[in-house]
Amino acid sequence: MTLLAVENLSKSFGGLMAVNEVSFDVEEGSIVGLIGPNGAGKTTVFNLITGNYQPNTGTVLFDGLNLVGKPTHTIVERGIARTFQTIRLFQNMSVLENVLAGCHCRMKAGSISAMLRTPAQRREEKDAMRHALAELEFVGLVHEWQNKAKNLSYGNQRLLEIARALATKPKLIVLDEPAGGMNDQETQDLIRLIRAIQERGITVLLIEHDMGLVMRVCSSLIVLEHGAKIAAGSPAEIQANPRVIEAYLGVDSE
Template sequence: MVLKIQNVSKNFGGISALTDVSFSIKEGEIYGLIGPNGAGKTTMFNLITNIFSPTAGEITFNEENITGIKPHKITEKGICRTYQNIRLFTQMSALENVMVGGHCRSRSGVMRGVFRTKLQRKEEQELKQKAEGLLELVGLKEFKDVLAENLAYGQQRRLEIARALASDPKLLLLDEPAAGMNEKETDSLFDLIKKVQARGITVLIIEHDMPLIMKICDRITVLNFGKKLAEGTPLEIQDNDAVIEAYLGKEEEDDIA
């Protein structure tokens, strides 16, 4: 298993955001994490990347306990994420944004950067070529010199994915990547995530777009009020009465198909 969440809980004061949640993700899977607003989905992402530490439980990545490891070390080990609210460097170009994502793999330190050594210049050129390739992957190569703030919303979403990929992740966490997208943009996102999977990258995705989730995920965990409600294949989740009632509402049963 690439990722194991074992009996994880998170309390904020007297509020339980997550309670005894467990699931595991196989290498190469696209795994969905769904549930109503406030179910604890983004909190789980924050625990995996150690923005917060769990109150109880253990998180294992490639058989290594990463519970409590500093966020930059999590990235170095091969986990990267995007955010529910886009976090780009708006005054930097698309190319520069992606290059920033790759600096965690740089061997050049501060002094080499200051003095522009041969190694630093070589790494910078390699990083630029890599960033251009990732921009092509996400369909933004022609916008490489455009400031991030001047890109359309859907383009900014894809740019954030390209920046995350620049860190060479083994596990990519996507937090509502289709939020605010139209149908055409969502179809393009589906194709992009499948391309990411084809590169051997495991994907954990939070999303409210049920048609996308049901079409793209290998397996899904459903959270409700911070607790695990169900786990299974998309077909099993679609047929789960507890999910239909608690997450979608009985009258919306047909909408999950």
């Protein structure tokens, strides 16, 4: 079943076509990689899917709903969570508080009951705490729960962003360069984590420059260059595609 269908998506910034008529599908339960040289438009595609930018044309069908024009909080509630290429954490808050911020989108108690601290609200807070700790355990950071986010290593900050995204209970998680700044060991652990996310039934769409990681974890790849999709297929097909090799090596086609 197709979980996400991106159709003819375009986005320009001034005269620059950052994303040009891009279409692709993401099957439920798959791990799909979006790759391409720097400036190809990968992060912009993510920003269009997650409602951070509005496209000039095109649709983003997710679970039967067109997300175009929907605010980011609605998109999160519908089941898409993301991490950022440039880490965005509440640096001065604790690791646990950062994950609780993700849990909040699923909490029902309104501001009145929050002020009155009703039993229902206390129960919800306790559940959120348990859930946040479980996500920290899942990414291997539970021992750091009291530490401030800014005190974590770069690799662990990336894991914390993943835990926060998982805390929103997504159907689809989109990861923008999750291995960026990670050492070899951390990257190996990340590969295991991405597979474990898939085993939970969560679909994964990721941007990544580490080709070793991409080739090992992704079931299919989409390649962008200068805003346009130039290829799509299995990792083996993409590795053997002359157009892709050219894009990466910067060989002139003439």
